[in-house]
Amino acid sequence: MLTAILALGILAGLFGLLLGYSAIRFRVEGDPIADQINAILPQTQCGPCGFAGCRPYSEAIAAGEADINQCPPGGEAGIRALADLLGRDFKPLNAEHGEHKEKTVAIIDEQVCIGCTLCIQACPVDAILGAAKHMHTVIEKECTGCELCVEPCPVDCIHMQPVAHDITHWKWPSPDERLEIMPATQI
Amino acid sequence: MQELALILVSTILVNNFVLVKFLGLCPFMGVSRKLETATGMGLATTFVLTLSSVCSYLVDTYILIPLGIEYLRTxxxxxxxxxxxxxxxxxxxxxxxxxxxxxxxxxxxxxxNCAVLGVALLNVQEKNGFLQSAVYGFGAAVGFSLVLALFAAIRERVAVADVPVAFRGPAIALVTAGLMSLAFMGFSGLIKG
Incomplete structure (x- = not known):
């Protein structure tokens, strides 16, 4: 009886030690830089940067495979924040990836919608609600304004509307223009 | 050497763990919808089954039997x-x-996966040695992967076939599994007598 308890106890203890050791030995470190970059990106999951979403783009920046000026929704402020984080020089938004626009939301003209569900499949953040052959609508709070749903719509019933500033989501504009520091000799 | 080859053929085809011994049916039904996942599961099982077969043999021979506590085997x-x-x-x-x-x-x-425990227990029952245990485990796993991949490939085709409504889904999968089992039973003719 005692042998059995001891034997199993020791066996379990040894296995526990082995697992504990290998948990330290084979620990997988996440990439903290990629997390910080991802926190700066606007999370629109829109894709003009050439990646499938904000997370893959931030991993590519962290790995040095992508530049910091490929995110149109983030705009100049986003690029500045990335440049500060990574200690790189600021560079203007790469025009190949699009232009920075005011934040918009998608609005579905519900009279025209035929319920084809194509926009639901295109939406990266599941902000469109609806079912086959039923009217769809956009949950404006969830919409990131990525415009990915506009293209697939067969009846062109989705329009992008700028978000009107009101008291609930107004904030101080970010300082896009920075004062240039001139060398003292030029003054 | 010949004995090891025999064990291999026996576990892969003749005494296939899934279709003849009916062990490990849950992953067999669960992850066989796509060939890709089936191959993944097969690979993982092959690795684990071979290793655990050897490890449980070692535990049995050097800990359980000397101490006379074989009743704690499971x-x-x-x-x-x-x-x-x-x-x-x-x-x-x-x-x-x-x-x-x-x-x-x-x-x-x-x-x-009950096949993994089954292999470990059958090793003891058949009094397999170290190398035999390893081959037995590996063969069982290869047989499992083979059957899983075959079944997944069939199911991918069945998914686009025109199946009567009453048979759709798990029903046709079980019928397919039964037919495959019948086919694998035919391998028992490989052994004389």
């Missing part, structure tokens, strides 16, 4: 298998992130 084997699976998961996670993405969700599932 619980000791389950413990061993769980540790092997966990260890494998950690090593794969560290060494090959790609393989981890493919196998990741299947690895913990293997702990509860």
């Amino acid at each position: 619980i000791a084997f389950i413990l061993t298998i769980a540790v092997v699976v966990q260890f494998t998961e950690m090593v794969v996670h560290k060494t090959s992130p790609v393989l981890y993405q493919v196998l990741g969700i299947f690895l913990p599932l293997i702990t509860t």
Whole structure:
């Protein structure tokens, strides 16, 4: 009886030690830089940067495979924040990836919608609600304004509307223009 | 050498664990919808089964039998298998992130795969030695993977076939599995007498 308890106890203890050791030995470190970059990106999951979403783009920046000026929704402020984080020089938004626009939301003209569900499949953040052959609508709070749903719509019933500033989501504009520091000799 | 080859053929075809012994049916039905996942599961199982077969043989021969506590075999084997699976998961996670993405969700599932425990217990029953245990485990796993891949390939075709409404889904899958089992029973003709 005692042998059995001891034997199993020791066996379990040894296995526990082995697992504990290998948990330290084979620990997988996440990439903290990629997390910080991802926190700066606007999370629109829109894709003009050439990646499938904000997370893959931030991993590519962290790995040095992508530049910091490929995110149109983030705009100049986003690029500045990335440049500060990574200690790189600021560079203007790469025009190949699009232009920075005011934040918009998608609005579905519900009279025209035929319920084809194509926009639901295109939406990266599941902000469109609806079912086959039923009217769809956009949950404006969830919409990131990525415009990915506009293209697939067969009846062109989705329009992008700028978000009107009101008291609930107004904030101080970010300082896009920075004062240039001139060398003292030029003054 | 000949004996090892015989064990291999026996476990892969004649005494196939899934279709003849009916062990490990849960992953057989569960992860066989797509060929891709089936191959992943097969690979993970092959690795774990071979390793756990050897480990449980060692535990049995050098701990349980000398101490005369063979009656604790089942619980000791389950413990061993769980540790092997966990260890494998950690090593794969560290060494090959790609393989981890493919196998990741299947690895913990293997702990509860009855074929793994079945192989360990059958090793004892058949009084297999060290090398025989390893080959037995490997053969069983290859047989499992083979059948899983075949079944997944059939199911992918069945998914687009015009199946009567009443038979759709799990029903046609079970019928298919039964037919495959019948076919594999035919391999018992390989052994004379």
